[in-house]
Amino acid sequence: MATNNRVSIVDDVIFRGINSIVGRQAEGTWIGTMSELNTALIRVLSRKQRTLLPGSPGALRVVINRVANRIRNRGIGVRFGRTTDHSRTRYVRFAQ
Numbered sequence: 001m002a003t004n005n006r007v008s009i010v011d012d013v014i015f016r017g018i019n020s021i022v023g024r025q026a027e028g029t030w031i032g033t034m035s036e037l038n039t040a041l042i043r044v045l046s047r048k049q050r051t052l053l054p055g056s057p058g059a060l061r062v063v064i065n066r067v068a069n070r071i072r073n074r075g076i077g078v079r080f081g082r083t084t085d086h087s088r089t090r091y092v093r094f095a096q
Helices: 002-024 034-044 057-073
Strands: 029-032 077-082 090-095
Touching: 002 029, 002 034, 002 057, 002 090, 029 034, 034 057, 034 090, 057 077, 057 090
Parallel strands: none
Antiparallel strands: 029 090, 077 090
């Protein structure tokens, strides 16, 4: 039971953080890697909320997958992709 509650709290923190990040963008679009998203979340979250952030980029991706429908219901598109260069870097794009 406590684990489900913690997961729900983490989901809410990430959801609110992404809403805040996208809302602060002039064009309503944010694109970056999971590591860059983690850095952006650190900037917009309180000190206590920062302690709830997932510990790795892969874990952050799992949380985003869980809250993707909630984000989309707010009118923010969520797209995952890879760059076309040799490195094939993974990225996420949020757009209103």
